[in-house]
Amino acid sequence: MLDRLRLGESFASISRLFNVNESTVRSIKKSEDKIRSSVASTSLSAKIVRDPAIEKMEVALSLWIEDRNQKRVPLSGPMVREKAKRLYAHFKEPDGSFSDFKALLVLDNAPGHPRELETMHPNIKVTFLPPNTTALLQPMDQGIIQAFKLYYIRRTFKITLDNMECNPDMNTMECWKKFDIAKCIVNIKESLE
Structure with a gap:
């Protein structure tokens, strides 16, 4: 069918010859590249098309x-x-x-x-x-993440400084040991606002 179309036969004459709708012939012509590559990649001795x-x-x-x-x-x-x-x-x-x-x-x-x-x-x-193109296409990379990190670090240091001022005997390491997940989540929430 594809060879006949290449030789210039009309869609109508081929549809009558093979007893199919003209739209079927047109869709086969449209898929010509796929059909020909499939036939070319299939072994000549193949008897069954794979599922x-x-x-x-x-x-x-x-x-x-x-x-x-x-x-x-x-x-x-x-x-x-x-x-x-x-x-x-x-x-x-x-x-x-x-x-x-x-x-x-x-x-x-x-x-x-x-x-x-x-x-x-x-x-x-x-x-x-x-x-x-990450910086152009992904808005979170256009400064939002950087701004969040700055707010988060600023708030974390402020919390550490406040703790050390309230308790002068406390050093930085002890402040970090008291900085748990719950405080971290609160810090994240307030940094996003």
Whole structure:
């Protein structure tokens, strides 16, 4: 069909020849690059096209194994097989009412984000932010964090100084020992105001 379209045959004549709608022929033409690359990557001796759920499961399983290895979690054969079964069941489930939903996942350009995320699901588009644009694109880096740190440190030193003035025998180390999580949280709250 694609070869006939390349030779100049009309969509209408090809749809009549193959007994399909003209819109089907147009969508096949639109996906020509994908179809040709799929055919080129498939072995000539292949008799069966692989289940897409298996391919998705393999990609997800490899990401899971890589994550476990980075976290230094020991893996065994039965654990990997069980995870593979669960992933396969997940990808084989009918889409139901959520099949039309699409999502955009925007990630920074950190080296820890695997590039395989881009091909995980057809309804999820992964976009990586350009490098060296953090200060422009992420508002928390535009002075808010720096201002918070300044207020927090100023308040912490003020609390330490107040404690030492109230109790002249207390040194800095004793003040720090009395500075617990509850006081830290109060300090954070007041520094944000």
